[in-house]
Amino acid sequence: MKTLGKIVAIHSYKGGTGKTLLSINLAVTLAKQRKKVCLLDLDFRAPSLATLLKVGKVEHWLNDYLNGVCEIDKVLIDLSETIADQGKFFVGLANPSVEAIRDMSSKDRKWEMRALGRLLSLRNSLLSAKGFDYIIFDTSPGLQYSSINAIVSADVVIVASTLDSSDVEGTRRMLRELYDLFEKKTEIVLNKILYEDSLRSGKEKLQALVKETYEVPLLGVIPCYCDISRAEGKTIFVHEKPNHPFTRIMSEIATRIDKM
Numbered sequence: 001m002k003t004l005g006k007i008v009a010i011h012s013y014k015g016g017t018g019k020t021l022l023s024i025n026l027a028v029t030l031a032k033q034r035k036k037v038c039l040l041d042l043d044f045r046a047p048s049l050a051t052l053l054k055v056g057k058v059e060h061w062l063n064d065y066l067n068g069v070c071e072i073d074k075v076l077i078d079l080s081e082t083i084a085d086q087g088k089f090f091v092g093l094a095n096p097s098v099e100a101i102r103d104m105s106s107k108d109r110k111w112e113m114r115a116l117g118r119l120l121s122l123r124n125s126l127l128s129a130k131g132f133d134y135i136i137f138d139t140s141p142g143l144q145y146s147s148i149n150a151i152v153s154a155d156v157v158i159v160a161s162t163l164d165s166s167d168v169e170g171t172r173r174m175l176r177e178l179y180d181l182f183e184k185k186t187e188i189v190l191n192k193i194l195y196e197d198s199l200r201s202g203k204e205k206l207q208a209l210v211k212e213t214y215e216v217p218l219l220g221v222i223p224c225y226c227d228i229s230r231a232e233g234k235t236i237f238v239h240e241k242p243n244h245p246f247t248r249i250m251s252e253i254a255t256r257i258d259k260m
């Protein structure tokens with residue numbers, strides 16, 4: 001019998017650490033490894049996947065699913081053809097309209113509890129019933145309810161951090177004080193690392209630093225690549241640049257997650 005798939009949440013303390021870049025490229029990497037993957041944009045504060053994936057008219061948003069207005073099947077968009085490979089790649093998008101962003105930021109605690117119930121039920125509706133191998137959540141930074149709900153619903157949480165000192169300190173506190181409560185399998189991806197720094201200190205030193213500072217394992221180190229900045233968020237990097245070192249790193253990260 002096929003084992004049940006995994007829910008992976010990508011989170012961070014600060015904004016702009018690379019959650020969206022990691023989420024989409026991890027999702028597509030897994031799909032290219034013949035997995036059935038569903039990428040969900042849970043960043044209702046600043047939705048970005050609709051633009052990034054150049055999706056046209058959207059009938060139903062994740063907002064509608066969490067509001068209890070429609071079922072998840074209505075929200076999912078099949079983009080398997082975009083990656084033209086053996087795997088399956090579906091997305092569920094957050095509504096980027098100003099009205100929807102304002103609506104989501106005004107939800108009360110009772111609504112958030114119901115939304116948590118709807119996120120938790122994805123395990124049955126997508127992993128068990130529809131046979132997805134992975135659900136990947138792209139989240140908002142920090143400790144707002146939508147991100148906490150994503151962490152609570154996930155099997156594995158990947159925390160993206162840079163070496164910026166306020167990011168390091170905030171991530172350390174968040175991991176010790178919040179994540180400890182949830183007892184989730186958590187690993188760190190260091191992103192935007194200057195290539196010279198990673199060469200100088202070596203992977204082992206970074207590994208020791210992460211273990212000592214965060215007390216969780218290091219899943220991967222991603223250098224700061226001008227090519228990524230140059231792409232201006234308009235391409236799915238691992239798809240467009242199969243031979244780029246970033247694509248190789250994403251492949252290693254995906255394989256490690258798959259083995260967890």
Ligand SMILES: Nc1ncnc2c1ncn2[C@@H]1O[C@H](COP(=O)(O)OP(=O)(O)OP(=O)(O)O)[C@@H](O)[C@H]1O
Pocket residue numbers: 012014015016017018019020021022043046139140141191192193222223224225226228229232233
């Ligand atoms: N390793 C990298 N090298 C170069 N640029 C990067 C790298 N990682 C991310 N970026 C760039 O940094 C910016 C922020 O990345 P991204 O949107 O993925 O972060 P985020 O954590 O999702 O941000 P937010 O918290 O606002 O949702 C983007 O322009 C992205 O292209």
Ligand SMILES: [Mg+2]
Pocket residue numbers: 019020021043048138139
């Ligand atoms: Mg983002």
